[in-house]
Amino acid sequence: MRKSARAFALTAMLIxxxxxxxxxxxPKSFGKLREVTIITDYWDQVGNQVEAILCxxxxxxxxxxxxLLRVGGFNRFSDYSKLRIVFIIGTAQDSIIRGILGARxxxxxxxxxxxxxxxxxxxxxxxxxxxxxxxxxxxIPGLAAYTQRLRKTVTEFVLDQMTQATYLRKxxxxxxxxxxxxxxxxxxxxxxxxxxxxxxxxxxIYIYGHYPDRSxxxxxxxxxxxxxLDSILNLRDRLTRRFYDGDTVDRALVLMDSVEFLGxxxxxxxxxxxxxxxxxxxxxxxxxxxxxxxxFLLDGVVFNPGEKKLSNLFQVEAIxxxxxxxxx
Numbered sequence: 001m002r003k004s005a006r007a008f009a010l011t012a013m014l015i016x017x018x019x020x021x022x023x024x025x026x027p028k029s030f031g032k033l034r035e036v037t038i039i040t041d042y043w044d045q046v047g048n049q050v051e052a053i054l055c056x057x058x059x060x061x062x063x064x065x066x067x068l069l070r071v072g073g074f075n076r077f078s079d080y081s082k083l084r085i086v087f088i089i090g091t092a093q094d095s096i097i098r099g100i101l102g103a104r105x106x107x108x109x110x111x112x113x114x115x116x117x118x119x120x121x122x123x124x125x126x127x128x129x130x131x132x133x134x135x136x137x138x139x140i141p142g143l144a145a146y147t148q149r150l151r152k153t154v155t156e157f158v159l160d161q162m163t164q165a166t167y168l169r170k171x172x173x174x175x176x177x178x179x180x181x182x183x184x185x186x187x188x189x190x191x192x193x194x195x196x197x198x199x200x201x202x203x204x205i206y207i208y209g210h211y212p213d214r215s216x217x218x219x220x221x222x223x224x225x226x227x228x229l230d231s232i233l234n235l236r237d238r239l240t241r242r243f244y245d246g247d248t249v250d251r252a253l254v255l256m257d258s259v260e261f262l263g264x265x266x267x268x269x270x271x272x273x274x275x276x277x278x279x280x281x282x283x284x285x286x287x288x289x290x291x292x293x294x295x296f297l298l299d300g301v302v303f304n305p306g307e308k309k310l311s312n313l314f315q316v317e318a319i320x321x322x323x324x325x326x327x328x
Contacts, residue, residue, distance in 0.1 A: 227289070
C-alpha cells in the first residue's frame with residue numbers, strides 16, 4: 001500500500017510539474033459542470049462536513065444539492081485527476097499530498113491546516129483544490145474554517161464554466177448593443193434569446209429564451225435602495241405581480257448570500273417563485289446592489305416542469321454576471 005501511495009505521489013508531482021510548463025499542450029478536463037471530484041482516504045471521517053459545505057440544498061420546487069460529488073480514494077488519483085473540479089483532502093503525512101505540495105506541505109499556518117488552489121494543474125480548464133491538515137484530528141475543524149472560501153471558489157469556477165458554455169455560439173451582438181445604447185448598462189444576450197422592452201418606461205426590461213423557458217429581468221432606479229432582504233423581496237413581488245402576470249416569492253424557500261458584485265456589496269438570493277393563478281412555479285436568483293448612486297435588481301427565473309432545474313439556474317446567473325453599468 002505504501003509503495004502504491006508513493007507511485008501516486010510521484011505521478012502527481014510529475015503531472016503537476018508538466019502542467020506548469022505545458023498547459024497549452026495538455027488535454028481539456030471533462031465532467032459535469034457542477035460536479036466536484038473528491039479524492040481522499042478520509043471520506044468516512046470528513047464526508048458529512050464536505051457535504052455540509054458543498055451540498056447544501058438550494059431552493060427549487062424539488063430542492064437540489066448546490067454541487068454534485070464524485071468520491072474516490074487516493075488510489076483513484078490517476079483516473080480522477082483529469083476531471084473538471086478536483087478537491088484533494090489529506091494530511092501532511094500522506095505521500096500523495098507531499099508529492100503535490102512538496103515543502104509547502106510542512107508550511108502550514110498556526111491553525112494546523114491550509115488550502116491551496118491550482119488552476120489547470122493536470123489538464124486545461126480545470127480547478128484543483130488541495131486541503132492539507134497537520135494530522136487527521138485537524139481535518140474537520142480545518143474544513144469548517146474554509147467553508148465560505150470553498151463555496152466561493154467552486155461557485156466562481158462553475159459560473160465561469162457555465163458562461164463559456166452559454167456563449168459558445170457567442171452573444172447576440174445586435175440586442176446586446178441595443179441594451180447598452182438605450183439604457184446605460186450592458187448585458188450579454190445569448191444567441192436565440194429575445195428582448196422585451198414594452199415596460200422600459202418603468203425601468204423594467206427582460207430577455208428570455210426557450211427550451212427550457214428562462215428569463216432575466218433588469219430593474220433600475222436612479223437612487224439607492226436599502227439592501228434589506230424583506231424589503232427587496234417585497235419590491236420583487238410588486239414588480240413580478242405587475243410585469244410577470246402575478247408571480248410571487250415563496251418566503252419559506254429563500255437562501256441568501258452576501259457577496260461582492262462589480263466591486264460593491266450585493267445580495268445574492270435564490271428561491272422559488274410561484275404563480276397561484278396559473279398554478280406554476282420554479283426557481284429564481286437575483287442580485288440586488290447599489291452602484292454609483294443607482295439601484296439595480298437583476299433577476300433570473302427558470303420554468304422547466306418535471307426536470308432538474310439547478311443547472312439552468314446557474315446559467316441564468318452566468319448571464320446576470322455579464323451585466324456592466326456604463327460609468328456615469
